[in-house]
Amino acid sequence: MDCGIFATSYREDMAVLFTPAAKAKVAVIIALFLVFPLLVNDYYTSVANLVAIAVIGALGLNILTGFTGQISIGHGAFMGVGAYTVGVLTTKLGLSYWAALPLAGFMAAMVGAVFGIPSLRLKGLYLAIATLAAQVIIEYTIMHWTGLTGGSAGIVIQPPTLGSVSLTNDTSFYYFAFCLTLIAVVATVNLFRSRVGRAFMAVRDRDLAASVMGINLLQYKVMAFGLSAFYAGIAGALLAGYQRVITPENFTVDVSIQYLAMIIIGGLGSVMGSVYGAVFIILLPIGIRAAAGFVGAFFPDIQNLLLAAQTAFFGLIVILFLIFEPEGLAKLWNDVKNYFRLWPFSY
């Protein structure tokens, strides 16, 4: 839609940041994120940290569900695998957090790939149920292998340090989490410009046709599961490093459902959608609490009602998005942008 662009090579044509204006925009946004913790207080920085972790997890789930079309209700458990890998490696084996972080990703990827193997035979509903079984089995293992995971008491880990800087305070952790999130977003955007990413999308659109075109279905489906679980593992490891205490209730089936809600509200099969969705779902309870506080000043009864209605509200929003905007916030945002770009001639 931008005019005055004359790409003279395929490389230029396929560039992510098409125009100088786009490059400048991205640079400004990154700069804004870098100064963000200096402008707000610690509370908002801590919220931003949770959002950053959720963005990585949501990106992973979107690779699997949005781009490859394989639904998973086990994402929370894969995050748990990552978190507990960090916990066990740092406390039992004395590894540093930085060595444990990638290993957490690989461990989760391995577990994810194993549970992805049934995806060759199972589709849609059955696959959803198989991943639900993965969730339950992993949750059970975490709760009952007390020698390794500490059961319901969990594991307490040392705060990660970078050189002499300890990542205990929110601001220093923010920069670390922001870098990882940025890497994850860029990597995901580029993934879908590559052969592998296109194969994923072919599998989603019609797996039979993809198979006819020479895509090895087992290999790519298992790869999608592994990659998705890798992101989840990293997100889990980050959460472990941030909270410094790893307990099973951070990785229940409700968490898996939250992540599914993120990518559905954000937009299935959209990288930026994962980001919007993660922001939305993390901010939703905070927003409701703020609204309740505001209303509570006038009507104390409604305050309690609003707080109690959080679960209901979450479900309602998911249903409304599914009915009225299945392509999620990413589509809404594009519609808004296009409206202003084309204004006043909306055709």
Added chain:
Amino acid sequence: MLLQLLVTGLVVGSIYALVALGFVLIYKASDCINFAQGEFLLVGAYVSLWLITSYQVPFLLAIGLTLCVSLLLGMLVERLVLRPFIGEPVISVIMATIGLSSLMRGIIQLFWGTETRIFPDIFPQTPVTFGGVVVSQVYLWSLGLAILLLIFFSLFFKFTTTGIVMRAVADDQQAALSMGISVKRTFAITWAIAALVAAVGGILLGNINGVNSSLAHLGLKVLPVAILGGLDSIPGAILGGFIIGVLENLAGGYLDPYFGGGVKEVMPFFILVIILLIRPYGLFGKEIIERV
């Protein structure tokens, strides 16, 4: 010990069978799974409890009213939530029912809070003994009801027009439409029946364990039952309920000492993974073979 475990497994299995029946009915007619089945259960349990304790409604009348409420609720849910998803991809439908379960759980908590409530004694409390095995009477009731409903629905699907219409819709929606069948009406009836069956399960379960929101987890726990029997087979759901009930009780009884407890909770899901790998269509499900 073996006999006691077997009998407990059978009676628990009968409740699983009741709940799984709801899943199977919905899947049979509309090819989607209702992840909010557990919440329907909860609604049934709470409404009957509320009628009995707050308004002193006699038990049978209360059950009748509860079943009416459930019927209406099922139709309402189908109309408002599920109907926009006819013909949509399966992930949307799954997510919609998951969203529905959050919505319903939230509303239920608004009305009734989260603490456990105890049913007044409805069924006789004296347990019955069979050759040294003790069984409480509620379990016998649920066993009898499960068998009754099994017979009823088998006949219903075979001989009544509505049942045949539901089978036609399940087989092919477009073909059914072209024969002049109202697919929408059929879906509404299906959801109403599923909610009704769930309410029966909820009332029985409420009598056994008391009512709190953890009852809704049973909605997920019976998924292995439905899969084992075959998602579209009513006898399969009943038999699957008994098999899973017995297996999980045996596993709980014999394996708990080695794994530190709770094997009962996870055993059905182990079975589930194995079935999915070997026979995804279950014991009696329709075999759809697709080679990729």
